[in-house]
Amino acid sequence: MSTQQRVAVVTGASSGIGAATARGLAADGFHVVLTARRADRIEAIAAELTGAGLAATAYPLDVTDRDAVNVFADSLPRCDVLVANAGGALGTEPVETGDPEDWLSMYQVNVLGTLHTTQALLPALVASGAGTVVVMSSTAGHQAYEGGGGYVAAKHGTHAIAATLRLELSGRPVRVIEIAPGMVKTEEFAVNRMRGNAAKAAEVYAGVAEPLTAEDIADAVTWAVTRPRHVNIDLMVLRPLAQAAQHKVHRE
Structure with missing residues (x-):
């Protein structure tokens, strides 16, 4: 390297928004470091990118493991961009019956994973003279909805990190960008949330002509990151045309 x-680090880069973002940033000239727990997936994407003449490195990493995150951060010669994308949802149970273990799992990856990677890479981001932290939150971090309690709570946590960090870094050369997607159809998010039940996952998007894609979100991330260094996109909320709000979706 x-x-x-x-150098742009993308967490949760093994599929979906993370993989698409890695491709977008690599195409824009960054050396992309793809991290995720599934080594085979990120290695395949890194090989795809390097085969296309782009710069990419795969680094297997669990963002909930602080010691491993610190070792990873120490291995990088520089870091200009962190896309804290690793996250996910589990279940749709109401607060009344939700499993605390699911809530804990979502909090660990969405909130603490973002915290670990941000803290570990912040010195390098500051040293770059023009660093950028991209926090991948969700519209769930701005508006509650029934059956989303644990995920809503976790994504409110990521929103809080972004908003607080932006205040605390005022005067230092690091931008903090929050990307908040609404309904995005990827190959795994809804399936994982429904615990592998593909039929239930399909119901999430039933009748929605054009939900957002991972590439739509990656395009937004790449655009925000590549603005002039004095321009900070504090918050970008993206929804498909069919989704007016969390609870208002047009279905054909």
Whole structure:
């Protein structure tokens, strides 16, 4: 990895928004470091990118493991961008009957994973002279909905990190961007949330002509990151046209 080329770290890069974002940033000239727990997936994407003449490295990482995150951060010669994308949802039970273990799991990856990677990479981001932290939150971090309690709570946590960090870094050369997607159809998010039940996952998008895609979100991330260094996109909320709000979706 050259110390001359801008480096972008993307967590949760093994599929969906993370993988699409890694591809987008690599195409824009970054050396992309793809991290996720599934080594085979990120290695395949890194090989795809390097085969296309782009710069990419795969680094297996569990963002909930602080010691591993610290070792990872120490291994990088530089870091210009962190896309804290690792996250996910589990279940649709109401607060009354939700499993605390599911809530804990969502909190650990969405909130603490973002905290661990941000804290570990912040010195390098500051040293770059023009660092950027992209926090991948969700519209769930801005508006509650029935059956989403644990995920809503976790994504409110990621929103809080972004908003607080932006205040605390005022005067230092690091931008903090929050991307809040609404309904995005990827190959795994809804399936994982429904605990592998593909039929239930399909119901989430039933009748919605054009939900957002991972590439739509990656395009927004790449655009925000590549604005002039004095321009900070504090918050970008993206929804498909069919989704007016969490509870208002047009279905054909």
